[in-house]
Each structure stands twice: as structure tokens, then as C-alpha cells.
Amino acid sequence: MKMLNPGARGICFGFSGPDDRVISLNVPAMTDDGQEHPRLSFDVEFDPEHPDRLAIRLLELDQDDFIHTVRTSMSFPVGLLAELLSRRKATEEERAAWQTASDDE
Numbered sequence: 771m772k773m774l775n776p777g778a779r780g781i782c783f784g785f786s787g788p789d790d791r792v793i794s795l796n797v798p799a800m801t802d803d804g805q806e807h808p809r810l811s812f813d814v815e816f817d818p819e820h821p822d823r824l825a826i827r828l829l830e831l832d833q834d835d836f837i838h839t840v841r842t843s844m845s846f847p848v849g850l851l852a853e854l855l856s857r858r859k860a861t862e863e864e865r866a867a868w869q870t871a872s873d874d875e
Contacts, residue, residue: 780806784813793818796829810840817845824848 784794784836799807809831817823828841860868 783813799828814851816848820845823849824851 776866781796782796783792785791786793790793794813796811799810799812802839811829813827813829815825815827817825817848823845824847826837826843829837830840832838
């Protein structure tokens with residue numbers, strides 16, 4: 771069980787091991803109004819036994835800001851996630867949001 775600094779939210783990498791390798795990507799869940807959920811996030815993590823496989827975990831912060839795993843997917847091949855991502859097309863709404871964001875910069 772890990773403790774999270776509540777001020778350090780947002781998408782972040784998880785590091786582990788003696789050489790601090792990236793082992794996970796943590797993405798906050800979103801609320802119905804599109805804001806970051808204050809307690810829930812998803813963690814996409816390499817399987818330490820099989821580095822060519824991933825697992826997705828739903829994590830929750832308790833009242834003391836300790837992280838608990840709520841649900842864990844089965845371990846699956848990294849290539850499967852890459853294939854699914856390559857097939858996904860952005861929606862018109864997403865394209866408009868990206869365009870607006872790039873125009874603001």
C-alpha cells in the first residue's frame with residue numbers, strides 16, 4: 771500500500787526498482803462534470819513477472835490518502851492495448867477540444 775500526496779494529482783508515471791524504471795501510468799478518473807475524481811484513478815501497470823503484459827487497476831484513496839486497489843483486470847498482452855489504441859478514432863468533440871486547446875497556447 772502506498773501513500774499519495776493529495777496535492778500531486780493528474781496523470782503521472784509510477785517508478786520502481788533500484789534503477790527507478792517506469793512501471794505504470796496513473797490516470798485520474800473523471801467525474802460526471804469532467805473534473806478529476808478526488809479519490810479514484812486508473813493505473814496501467816506492467817506485470818512484473820511478464821514485462822510484455824499489462825494489468826489495469828482501479829485505485830481508490832482512503833480518508834488518510836493511502837492507495838487501495840479496488841479492482842484489477844486480468845494481465846493481457848501489451849500489443850493488444852496498442853492495437854486497440856491504433857483503431858480508435860477521435861470524436862468530433864475531442865477534435866474540437868484539442869483545437870481549442872492548441873489555439874489557446
